[in-house]
Amino acid sequence: MVASVSTVAYLGLEARAVEVQVQLIPGLPAFNVVGLADKAVAESRERVRGAIAAMGLALPPKRIVVNLSPADLPKEGSHFDLPIALALLAAMGVADAETIAGYVVVGELGLDGRVAPSAGVLLAAIHAGEIGKGLVCPAAQGSEAAWAGMVEVVAAPDLIGLVNHFKGHQLLPAAPPGEAEDAVFGPDLNQVRGQEVAKRALEIAAAGGHNMLMCGPPGAGKSLLASCLPGILPPLDPAEALEVSMVGSVAGTLNGGRLTRTRPFRSPHHSASMAALVGGGLKVKPGEVSLAHLGVLFLDELPEFQRAVLDSLRQPLETGTVSVARANAHVTFPARVQLVAAMNPCRCGHLGDPALACARAPRCAADYQAKVSGPLLDRIDLHVEVQPVSAADLILPPPVEGSAEVAARVAAARAIQTARYAEVAARTNAEADGEVLTAFSTPDEPGRKLLAQAAEAMRMSARGYTRVLRVARTIADLAGSRDVTRIHVAEALSYRRRAPTN
Template sequence: MAARVVTVAFDGVDARRVDVEVQQVGSPAGAFAIVGLPDKAVAESRERVRGAFAGIGLALPAKKVIANLAPADLPKEGSHFDLPIALAVLASMGVIGPDALDGWAAVGELGLDGQIAGVGGTLPAAMAVNAMGLGLICPEANGPEAAWAGDVRLLAPRSLIGLINHFRGTQVLRPPQPGPVVEGGAVPDLREVKGQEGAKRALEIAAAGGHNLLFVGPPGSGKSMMAARLPGLLPPLTPLERLETSMVWSVAGLIERGALTRERPFRAPHHSASMAALTGGGHKAKPGEASLAHNGVLFLDELPEYSAQALDSLRQPLETGEIVVARANAHVRYPARFQLVAAMNPCRCGVGGPGRGACGKAPRCQRDYQNRISGPMFDRIDLTVETPPVTAADMILPPPAEGTAEAAARVFAAMQMQEARQAEAGLTGMQALNARASGEALERFAAPDQAGRALLMKAGEAGGLTARGWTRTLRLARTIADLDGADGVLRRHVAEALMYRRSTVGAHEDFDRQVSRRGLFPVKEGADGPRPFVLN
């Protein structure tokens, strides 16, 4: 007797319907074939199913069993096909009634003792089958995670025998409840950072508008220390963002006991990370660090030490907010709307040029080191700020009067202004931030006053801004105005935004000389804000 059970195959964070069809045919007895583009993990399901049946005292039919995974041209990956294949075999054997599985889909991995082990991707699977009008049978370990999908019907058995007993009416499985929403851990306070007032200002601006930020300074100047304090300035995830982020983490198998978090992701991969580790890929095209940082922060320490291929692979997601992993037979899409924060030394020696200590090869050492990062990558960074060495005079000062709480309050107020402006478009969270503004919205809300426009024109004529740099400068100026509580973008907001801009190495040197000579805005520490990064 033929039997059919619904399951899913994952295409990024989307789940596509797959029908598991099982038919018993003639000899040889005990043979088991799985067809429909299965990968090795799916092909091995026949042995796990055979072992699980033996573990609960059952044997495979005395005929050859064929399991077809339709559609046949869709690649099937993962061990979550074990349970639907086993259920279809049980239905074909008459152990489960022929109509018992109608209206249900199933995912789960089988152990040789008949236990059902947890699998990744249960949350997007539950949302997908709910949209199909079906319920979901998933492992007990994944039940609290699947319950976050809403009003979907759920069964979460611990073992295969328990599920059989439920369908035979001798045992009742209660639907699982959603897991807890956990708070993030304690975040380090900005009061612990001595000196670096200009860098703290840049950190606050980046947090308020979702802008990409680069710290440049010698070792021990506090670059990583300040980056670790960025999560404390950001508001919790909105319910929609929490669901989006959790779906990515679910596919990666990183949700434990169904617990979701309100804290924005903060991912800090080592500089030895490959392109696949950053953007996703590998045998099963799992999400990479950029996707795991969706709706949060991706921190890249020692930026020039990453491979050029890995860094340039981030250029597209920084613009589009998604990553496409291209394969010969499929294209897998993962969301990757993250805020980039990076840190680097001014040169390989670490200390920079004359006047800062030890590098006797300046400025060539700096230029060669920074040229490891492509110009287009630099162009996507909104704020580049220098972090000079912290002196003994800085260290003996008392803690600053303002810390994370005060800065976070200003950041939240600025974000509220941005969400209010984007209310007509229905944008919330990171999508409503100035760093994502474009087109008519950018022209409408970020147009500077006459003096600011004249300053921006002079800067563009000086050769320091690309078309992308022009747009990003307007976005940055709008954020500075929001922190200032101003309705419009004024000249001082444009001036501060321009000071944080940095183009390619050679162009920036020329740009800095020209703006200094023309008096467009101060380039040293002063009333208009901190000094931008300038090569020696």
């Protein structure tokens, strides 16, 4: 007899169907798992053996073969423990195979039979709903699975309780509905003294989802400005919250099954590796650029990152996805992020200050800034020089306008963009391209002349030209203007990086 249980294997944010087949064959006692399983899956034999022993049962003195089908699909993770155990119990006649066949099963087992949390439950629940089955998952993740919608969720605290539930002896309670956390914001913009140009650029970046680079001396407030950005961004809508939670689910960072309305804000250290930033590793996991999906990726001390690591961001910033290629699998994660970076003008950080600048200026600044490649800088829409803050600025009373007032203008501009791009794939001006960009962002005649002159004088690339149009469209949206005019183009050009001259 062959007993089978449905489960899933995760490839990026995709849950692939896997069938766990268990057969008891007469012969010398053995317990083998086949089907391209990694070490965590191979070790499930001992966890399953211990969990079944905790129920007071012993494995039959036969050859036990577990096949994970399809055999050429890589299987990674501990969530195969529970489906293997249920399929084995069904083959032993302890559990009803027909009842279990109506569920997708995921979960890690402890040696005492408890069902422990495992990554990816939300993806498994969505997959179960698509194929018309229920889901069996750990009790601690029942509320997470409930976010998938109309899916029957059986949240099992332990293996014996799950078997009794299927037998009808002791029904498990329904999984509680998931909770959505209120948006949590960082510092308020009224804590920033001076820096009016930088605050204006931050507002434009928030309104259109644009990438931004701040360059200025230490202590000028670059990190504080970046940490204020989540407070002026609109909260995630339900669809976006589900997207962000799917990434958190597969990464194992979704706590208590609670969805958040706060946009992600990730700030990796400059010693981060390429796998940490864009994803990968022995077991492919999403990197910081994916964990920041639909949020902010803040890179402080930008030139201190390894150059190869920074250049690995080029494709994600352009396409909104990151593809990790391995010999046995190609995994794609979403990476629609808003990059905010900060850097000093030179290694000592005081270029232009006669009292503090080093003797190697300007060569010091040229060498330091050259660590960041031109193609990456070309993908950054807003380049802002952050000036040092004087003591006179610090003793002034806080500005009247804070994050709440700026957030209201950002929300109004985002509402305009939502209505404009309702029929296309773009969410914000930063994502507009091709005919969509031409249709909605072409300036008036004076604006076109100014842009053409500036493109030639600034030696602007085609990408740079497109990004100026996007920023100008955002500035017009903040002003409530239907048309992009010369003044909007002029402000957008003021934030554009000039190409180096020979």
